Amino acid sequence: MAEIGRVLVLGATGYVGGRLVPLLLERxxxxxxxxxxxxxxxxxxxGNHPDLEPMAADVLDAPALNRAVQGCDVAYYLxxxxxxxxxxxxxxxxxxxCNMVEAANAAGLKRIIYLSGLGEDLEDxxxxxxxxxxxxxxxxxALGCAQCTTLRAAMILGSGSASFEILRYxxxxxxxxxxxxxxxxxxxxxxxRNVLHYLLGCLENGETAGQTLDIGGPDVxxxxxxxxxxxxxxxxxxxxxxxxxxxSPRLSSYWVNLTTPVPMGLVxxxxxxxxxxxxxxxxxxxxxxxxxLVPCRVAIRRALQNTERMxxxxxxxxxxxxxxxxxxxxxxxxxAGGAKKEIAFAARLQGDIADVWKVIExxxxxxxxxxxxxxxxxxxxxxxxxxGPGLKRGRRDPDKTRVxxxxxxxxxxxxxxxxxxxxxxxxxxxxxxxxxxxxxxHWENVIEMKMTASFLPRGLFGLAYWYGLxxxxxxxxxxxxxxxxxxxxxxxxxxxxxxxxx
Numbered sequence: 001m002a003e004i005g006r007v008l009v010l011g012a013t014g015y016v017g018g019r020l021v022p023l024l025l026e027r028x029x030x031x032x033x034x035x036x037x038x039x040x041x042x043x044x045x046x047g048n049h050p051d052l053e054p055m056a057a058d059v060l061d062a063p064a065l066n067r068a069v070q071g072c073d074v075a076y077y078l079x080x081x082x083x084x085x086x087x088x089x090x091x092x093x094x095x096x097x098c099n100m101v102e103a104a105n106a107a108g109l110k111r112i113i114y115l116s117g118l119g120e121d122l123e124d125x126x127x128x129x130x131x132x133x134x135x136x137x138x139x140x141x142a143l144g145c146a147q148c149t150t151l152r153a154a155m156i157l158g159s160g161s162a163s164f165e166i167l168r169y170x171x172x173x174x175x176x177x178x179x180x181x182x183x184x185x186x187x188x189x190x191x192x193r194n195v196l197h198y199l200l201g202c203l204e205n206g207e208t209a210g211q212t213l214d215i216g217g218p219d220v221x222x223x224x225x226x227x228x229x230x231x232x233x234x235x236x237x238x239x240x241x242x243x244x245x246x247x248s249p250r251l252s253s254y255w256v257n258l259t260t261p262v263p264m265g266l267v268x269x270x271x272x273x274x275x276x277x278x279x280x281x282x283x284x285x286x287x288x289x290x291x292x293l294v295p296c297r298v299a300i301r302r303a304l305q306n307t308e309r310m311x312x313x314x315x316x317x318x319x320x321x322x323x324x325x326x327x328x329x330x331x332x333x334x335x336a337g338g339a340k341k342e343i344a345f346a347a348r349l350q351g352d353i354a355d356v357w358k359v360i361e362x363x364x365x366x367x368x369x370x371x372x373x374x375x376x377x378x379x380x381x382x383x384x385x386x387x388g389p390g391l392k393r394g395r396r397d398p399d400k401t402r403v404x405x406x407x408x409x410x411x412x413x414x415x416x417x418x419x420x421x422x423x424x425x426x427x428x429x430x431x432x433x434x435x436x437x438x439x440x441x442h443w444e445n446v447i448e449m450k451m452t453a454s455f456l457p458r459g460l461f462g463l464a465y466w467y468g469l470x471x472x473x474x475x476x477x478x479x480x481x482x483x484x485x486x487x488x489x490x491x492x493x494x495x496x497x498x499x500x501x502x
Contacts, residue, residue: 004029004073004074004203004204005030005071005072005073005074006029006030006031006032006053006071006072006073007024007029007030007031007032007072007073007074007075007076007203008031008032008034008068008069008072008074008075008076008109009021009024009031009032009033009034009075009076009078010034010057010059010068010075010076010077010078010079010100011034011035011076011077011078011079011080012033012034012035012041012054012078013033013035013037013040013041013044013314013318013319013404014035014078014079014314014318014319015156015160015161015162015314015315015316015318015319016078016115016156016192016195016196016199016314017033017035017076017078017314018044018313018314018318019192019196019313019314020076020078020196020199020200021033021044021046021052022045022046022049022313023196023200024200024203025046025049025051025052027200028051029051030051030053031049031051031052031053032052032053032054032055032068032071032072033052033053033054033055034054034055034056034057034068035054035056035057036056036057036058036321036322036323037056037321037322037323037403037404037413038054038055038056039322039403039404039414040322040403040404041054042054042403043402043403043404043415044402055067055068059079059096059097059099059100060081060092060095060096060099061099062099062102062103065099065100065103066102066103066106066107068103069100069103069104069106069107069109070107071107072107072109073109073110073111074109074110074111074112074113074203075100075104075109075111075112075113075146076112076113076114076115076199077097077100077112077113077114077115077137077141078114078115079096080093080133080134080137081093081096089130089133089265089269090129090132090133090136093133093134093136093137094133094136094137094140096137097136097137097140097141098140100112100140100141100144101140101141101143101144102144104144104145104146105144105145105146108145109144109145109146110146110147111146111147111148111149111209112141112144112146112147112148112149113148113149113151113199113202113203114137114138114141114148114149114150114151115151115153115195115199116134116135116137116138116150116151116152116153117130117131117134117135117152117153117154117273117278118131118152118153118154118188118214118215118216118278118279118280119131119135119152119154119273119276119277119278120276120277120281127273127276128269128272128273128275128276129269129272130269130270130272130273131273131276138150138152138212142210147209147210148210149202149208149209149210149211149212149213150211150212150213151195151198151199151202151213151214151215151285152212152213152214152215153190153195153215153216154187154188154189154190154216154278154279155187155189155190155278156189156190156191156192156195157189157190157191157192157217157296157299157300157303158191158192158193158299158302158303159302159303159304159306159307159311159312159313159315160303160306160307160312160313160314160315160316160317160318161192161303161316162262162266162267162270162316163189163270164300164303165260165261165262165316166256166260166262166267166270167226167227167230167300168230168234168304168307169259169260169261169262169392170227170239170256170259170260171227171230171231171234171236171239172234172236173259173260174239174259175237175239175240176239176240176242177227177239177240177241177242178242178244179224179241179242179243179244180243180244180245180251180252181243181245181275182223182252182271182274182275183222183223183224183227183241183243184222184223184224184243185222185223185274185275185276185277186220186221186222186277186278186279187220187221187222187223187226187274187277187278187279188216188217188219188220188221188278188279188280189216189217189219189221189226189296189299190215190216190217190293190294191217191293191294191298191299191302192299193294193299193302194215194217194291194293194294195215197289197291198215198285198289198291201288201289201291202289205288205289207288208285208288208289211284212282213282213284213285213288214280214281214282214283214285215280215285216279216280217293217294217295217296217299218293218294218295219295219296220279221296223274224241226296227239227241229296229297229300230300232297233297233300233301233304234304250268250272252271252274253267253268253271253272254387256271257384257387258384258385260392261317261389261390261392261393261394262316263316263317263319263389264387264388266316266319310396310397312396315396315406317393317396317406318404318405318406320404320406320411320426321411321424322403322404322411322412322413322424323413324413324414324422324424324434325424325432325434325456327340327432327456328340328434328454328456339456339457340454340455340456341454341455341456341457341466342452342453342454342455343452343453343470343473343474343477343498344450344451344452344453344477344498344499344500345450345451345477345478345481345496345497345498345499346448346449346450346451346481346496346497346499347448347449347478347481347482347485347492347493347494347495347496347497348442348446348447348448348449348492348493348494349446349447349448349449349485349488349490349491349492349493350444350445350446350447350490350491350492350493351445351447351488351489351490351491352445352490353418353439353441353445353447354418355488355489355490356439356447356449356484356485356488356490357417357418357439358399358488359484359487359488360421360437360439360449360484361399361400361401361421362398362399363407363421363437364394364395364407364408364410365394365395365398365407365408366394366398367398369480370479370480370483370484370487371476371479371480371483372475372476372479375472375476376391376408377391379391379409379427380392380408380409380427383409383427383428386428387428388409388426388427388428389406389408389409389426389427390408390409390427391408391409393406393407393408393409394408395407395408401415401421402415403415406426407423409425409426409427410423410424410425410426410427410435411423411424411425411426412424413434418439419438419439419440420436420437420438420439421436421437422434422435422436422437423435423436429462429465430457430458430459430461430462430465431455431456431457431458431462431465431466432455432456432458433453433454433455433456434452434453434454434455435451435452435453435454436450436451436452436453436454437449437450437451438450438451438452446493449481449484449485450499451477451480451481453473453477474498477496478495478496478497481496482496
């Protein structure tokens with residue numbers, strides 16, 4: 001360990017990266033954690049560790065990536081572009097990998113450790129687009145001067161993983177499933193605990209440098225067997241599986257998206273990859289990095305226990321853009337390509353600012369939105385039909401918010417204790433939207449609470465969307481402020497009214 005300098009983790013706030021970074025810090029490594037938002041890194045429990053250097057960068061931004069790689073010895077490459085939308089993520093991943101090779105060569109990086117996908121390209125069952133892209137990234141990274149270790153994994157089982165969330169919601173919400181042929185495909189899942197141990201082991205075992213290694217758990221199961229195993233551990237009725245030969249992976253991705261809160265950008269490539277048998281053909285890593293492999297049943301049991309206790313260190317919902325958009329941060333919407341629209345309501349309350357902040361911070365999820373919850377649910381349902389997140393994600397914690405959290409179909413992009421909560425819309429919209437709650441203290445326990453909705457419309461449809469919902473916003477905002485005031489046990493000093501949005 002003494003010979004290893006600073007360790008770079010690209011994708012530090014993702015599902016795997018969010019668990020790997022604290023383990024590296026526990027072992028005494030100097031870590032440079034990289035994500036698109038530095039504030040999102042600092043909001044993590046480990047975000048202010050003395051051995052941590054947070055940095056904002058994107059692998060698609062070559063200059064920023066070059067700065068991130070400088071001064072590091074080893075890099076973990078834990079990024080992908082599937083969550084950027086339903087477009088050509090493989091092209092984005094290819095560009096990111098090429099940028100990484102150039103940055104690594106320029107900085108003299110010694111090693112890259114890359115977590116890829118398992119699967120073989122067969123004549124009768126070719127690899128899915130997702131798995132082909134993951135394999136291509138590994139080949140590109142191996143072209144550079146840095147020695148690249150590629151770990152190929154199948155589905156990862158752990159609280160908050162995309163695979164586990166899909167499994168959980170399908171089993172708990174669908175007592176009967178119409179399933180395609182892939183339900184009988186064999187897979188070799190691996191526990192997140194084992195994945196992290198292998199990632200750490202590769203850093204400390206030079207024998208793994210330049211190698212492509214398969215990692216998997218001790219069990220080989222069909223997806224039908226996994227469904228039944230989950231039901232046994234969750235103590236629910238085993239789902240009735242009815243195979244339907246005409247149900248393609250693409251069609252399956254739509255009903256999985258409607259049933260589960262996992263983003264469509266992740267659902268579609270993952271479901272399309274279920275037709276490929278993903279089994280370890282090379283078990284050399286078991287000798288290089290020995291550890292006790294966790295059986296699927298135990299991995300599911302632990303994930304369920306952590307979910308029930310809300311002890312989830314990282315979640316697939318954490319993946320999202322927590323940056324304040326340029327048009328909002330710099331008040332320069334015309335430069336960003338449009339004219340910003342805003343509506344704001346404000347009221348003055350009398351009471352303790354801490355009390356009203358607690359109520360605002362609990363908004364969304366099981367708590368709801370303090371007014372018009374049926375309308376919010378309808379909007380969430382429509383969003384799900386459009387392959388958006390809908391309201392199914394809820395929130396990480398019922399009482400606390402942090403930068404980067406998913407909150408129904410919003411993303412938390414700024415939290416200033418007892419001052420400001422700023423949410424960025426992730427629902428399907430003809431534009432970009434923000435929702436802000438701001439508290440300003442005045443005299444004798446009088447507080448101004450202000451709600452502002454900002455929207456950057458995209459084209460004529462965006463303008464029609466904004467003006468079409470304008471009357472509804474007028475009704476909802478004033479009532480939301482009044483209900484938040486009541487929930488905080490406070491009194492209205494001055495009734496809600498429309499004000500300038502600033």
